[in-house]
Amino acid sequence: MERTIFETEHEIFRDSVRRFLEAEIKPNVDRWCEVGIVDRDAFLKAGEHGLCLMWAEEEYGGLGVDDFRYEQILLEEMAKSGDPGFGLSLHNRLVGPYLGKLGSREQKARFLPGCISGETILGIAMSEPGAGSDVSGIRTRAEDRGDHFVLNGSKTYISNGINGDLFVVAARTDPNSPHGIGLFLVERGMEGFRRGRNLKKLGLKAQDTAELFFDDVRVPRDNALGDPRKGFYYLMQFLAEERLVVACGCVAAAEAALQATLEYVHERTAFGRPVAMFQNTRFKLADMRTRIDVAQVFVDRLVMERNAGRLTPEIAAEGKLFCSELEGQVTDECLQLHGGAGYMDEYPISRMYANARVSRIYAGSSEIMREIIARGMGLDPRAAAGLKQRRRA
Ligand SMILES: Cc1cc2nc3c(=O)[nH]c(=O)nc-3n(C[C@H](O)[C@H](O)[C@H](O)COP(=O)(O)OP(=O)(O)OC[C@H]3O[C@@H](n4cnc5c(N)ncnc54)[C@H](O)[C@@H]3O)c2cc1C
Structure with a gap:
């Protein structure tokens, strides 16, 4: 389904991100997975390409671009390129904004330039x-x-x-x-x-x-x-955007799993025909296509809500819940369609499946997302207990 939120400058940016990932990240992925860590150099290279803390003010060396679509593109392209866990969006969007929004001028002057160049990792x-x-x-x-x-x-x-x-x-x-x-x-x-x-x-x-x-x-x-004394309230404020970051990554990872599987099921034959021709395969893939398209429309809308300053904790929780569960279902079904090959490290679906598992846990688990959404619907057990007590009194 054609997406409607991007303009020409976003597409130009997407191309440059692809080139960056192709040249600087992809060749290192297997080695980084072996050693359990990315080279610090990866952050420096991202900094050179203007990909660190794009939102930061120009006086500190940033681009002053707070349009979330750019981060979304970065997340999508990283997912497509088989991201092994390069913590760039964590640096950019999960941690950086604490400095950007809560930091004093002195703190920003001291720390932001290093974070923007990629020398200081957050x-x-x-x-x-x-x-x-x-x-x-x-x-x-x-x-x-x-x-x-x-x-x-x-x-x-x-x-x-x-x-x-x-x-x-x-x-x-x-x-x-x-x-x-x-x-x-x-x-x-x-x-x-x-x-x-x-x-x-x-x-x-x-x-x-x-x-x-x-x-x-x-x-x-x-x-x-x-x-x-206000750290708890700050955390609650910033967590909504963190959940949007995860939602963007999850739907992109689900799309990447679907594409890898479409390729595989056309090549692989069983009982004299491509696996893609079995009704079960076609129906599963059709279901996945539908669910991913629906999720993508929702996430794109959330990104625009965030740009308009209207992203609420409840709606961000819905995005994170839906997209992380979707990523889990899609990578699981896609692995199944690969048969034994899907269990082998040499096929990207194996890594995608393993990576997907944490999306339902970190940045607030699915259960916590349901809590937030339910409370937003007025279903707060603490308030209900208080009401009961007041009625008894
Ligand atoms: C790979 C990875 C990277 C991470 N990176 C960071 C990081 O950079 N910084 C950071 O601070 N943390 C990080 N975390 C931690 C992550 O945020 C926590 O693991 C997550 O919040 C869950 O907390 P927990 O592991 O203590 O689980 P628990 O809180 O012990 O939860 C255990 C189970 O109980 C459920 N549960 C808990 N409370 C409720 C409730 N009220 N109602 C229903 N069910 C409930 C949970 O959903 C879960 O299923 C990371 C975790 C992982 C795995």
């Missing part, structure tokens, strides 16, 4: 061994000592965890309030800041996902982002 550290879905369960402490904070605790499953130079770290500033959390910029080399292992995982083999440890890390007050 990460965000919310999840802990004891707190993932439940952000209010964060235990890492940030003790206020006047001109600095002292951080103690640990984080886990942190993307760009090994390559990262600058982390937005969520830490508790008020032990008595579940929402008393601050966001702090923790820099590579700060005393007491350590990284753990690069964790082995099912998919996204080239993504360095690691543990981070903070032992009496002295973080200058100048490295606090915004109000150190």
